[in-house]
Amino acid sequence: MYETILVATDGSEPANRAVDYAVDxxxxxxxxxxxxxxxxxxxxxxxxxxxxxxxxxxxxxxxxELLEDAQTRTGVDVSTELRRGRPHEEIARFAEESDADLIVVGNRGLGSSAEIGSTAERVVRYVDRPVLTV
Known part of the structure; x- marks a missing residue:
């Protein structure tokens, strides 16, 4: 069903859960x-x-460090990418480049107290592939 899964991390608790889901x-x-x-x-x-x-x-x-943590705490091979820019745009760009079948993101980020964070909301809204928010 999925050949390539992309997970985004910013070190927040929801992003850590997203990494766990993506690994599973x-x-x-x-x-x-x-x-x-x-x-x-x-x-x-x-x-x-x-x-x-x-x-x-x-x-x-x-x-x-966050990407290295994602690599070491998983039982699967993880390729990593560090970028500068607007998070939702870079996530979308990398999803396209890696031909990801699914994107997994935390539902809130480091500074968000909303039900869904702005990056997660923008990824869901603007990326043309399935997105799982955790």
């Missing part, structure tokens, strides 16, 4: 699992970060 699905369907983490520098203000490479570097290191 990949194991069940013997699917390739791809994980993405997106550094959204807009969240902190482009002008504030434009001259400070140490903050961007810290954000990228955190994203790399």
């Amino acid at each position: 699905l990949a194991s069940t369907f013997d699917a390739e699992l791809c994980a993405i983490s997106v550094v959204d520098i807009r969240r902190y203000g482009d002008t504030m970060l434009s001259g400070d490479t140490s903050i961007v570097g810290d954000l990228e290191r955190r994203g790399t």
Whole structure:
């Protein structure tokens, strides 16, 4: 049913659950699992970060750590991708590039208290493939 599953992570509890679900699905369907983490520098203000490479570097290191965690705590092979940009756009772009059959995202992110976070809502709304929110 699924050949390639893409999971997005930002380190939030819902994203951690999404990784667990994606791993279970990949194991069940013997699917390739791809994980993405997106550094959204807009969240902190482009002008504030434009001259400070140490903050961007810290954000990228955190994203790399999240992806490494997804690789080490799973029983399946996970290919990873770290990107900069708007999360929903980069998730959509990577889903297209990896020909993902399913995208798994947490229903809320790090700063969201809404029922569904803005990134999850945008992925569901604008990506042209099945999306599972966890």
